Amino acid sequence: MTPAEIAPKDRLIVALDLPSVDAAEAMIARLGDSVTFYKIGYQLAYAGGLPLIGKLADKGKKVFADLKLHDIGNTVTRGVESVARLGATFLTVHAYPQTMKGAVEGRGTSRLKILAVTVLTSYNEDDLHAAGYRLGVSELVEARAQQAQVLGVDGLVSSPEEVGALRKIVGHQMHLVTPGIRPAGSATGDQKRIMTPGRAITAGADYLVVGRPVVEATDPKAVADAIHAEVAQALG
Numbered sequence: 001m002t003p004a005e006i007a008p009k010d011r012l013i014v015a016l017d018l019p020s021v022d023a024a025e026a027m028i029a030r031l032g033d034s035v036t037f038y039k040i041g042y043q044l045a046y047a048g049g050l051p052l053i054g055k056l057a058d059k060g061k062k063v064f065a066d067l068k069l070h071d072i073g074n075t076v077t078r079g080v081e082s083v084a085r086l087g088a089t090f091l092t093v094h095a096y097p098q099t100m101k102g103a104v105e106g107r108g109t110s111r112l113k114i115l116a117v118t119v120l121t122s123y124n125e126d127d128l129h130a131a132g133y134r135l136g137v138s139e140l141v142e143a144r145a146q147q148a149q150v151l152g153v154d155g156l157v158s159s160p161e162e163v164g165a166l167r168k169i170v171g172h173q174m175h176l177v178t179p180g181i182r183p184a185g186s187a188t189g190d191q192k193r194i195m196t197p198g199r200a201i202t203a204g205a206d207y208l209v210v211g212r213p214v215v216e217a218t219d220p221k222a223v224a225d226a227i228h229a230e231v232a233q234a235l236g
């Protein structure tokens with residue numbers, strides 16, 4: 001799917017980073033038709049949220065299972081086979097060669113798309129060095145993108161700051177999915193490589209992942225609608 005083929009509303013992925021299935025379902029009800037794509041990550045998945053993937057898919061919503069798998073290849077393959085049966089659209093794995101190879105094998109010919117997390121958006125150069133890496137953020141993101149492409153991974157998770165360089169490497173063959181999105185004036189929290197929704201789209205991001213600025217807002221639907229408006233303006 002080229003960026004032009006993505007439905008504008010699907011470009012916003014709301015992270016359901018909430019403590020329970022009840023809280024997630026209440027948020028989904030509040031957001032209504034404003035949000036078509038949801039992300040389920042550690043907090044909700046470990047609170048019984050995985051069955052919500054199928055429930056949301058049955059209602060015509062798309063779901064990104066942000067489980068960030070990383071294990072020996074065989075375990076990743078078997079885990080991905082199980083996730084593929086849940087009805088998710090996207091699943092994340094960490095961008096290590098054995099992990100990505102195992103994930104592509106597990107995804108097989110199913111409709112699940114594998115996204116490789118290049119460098120977490122909460123990391124800057126100092127954080128990478130402290131974790132023992134010699135490469136800087138952009139070098140590591142680009143090296144991992146090249147490996148992911150060779151291994152047949154479907155998309156990449158990076159900050160919007162790297163999207164321009166990634167597009168030159170992978171063209172439109174891979175989905176570019178960007179957390180680290182902050183509407184102007186919203187709290188940064190622990191994110192270190194950030195951009196506004198409009199600037200991220202202009203930079204070439206396919207999908208924007210937004211959690212706290214939406215789910216912690218007094219009026220989450222108003223924030224989601226404002227992001228859609230900013231995205232539409234950036235798309236022209």
Ligand SMILES: O=c1ccn([C@@H]2O[C@H](COP(=O)(O)O)[C@@H](O)[C@H]2O)c(=O)[nH]1
Nearest residue numbers: 015041119120121179180209210211212
């Ligand atoms: O590099 C990454 C990979 C995943 N995430 C996830 O995205 C959301 C962002 O939430 P905010 O509240 O908008 O910061 C969250 O679920 C992360 O686990 C990421 O931020 N960075």
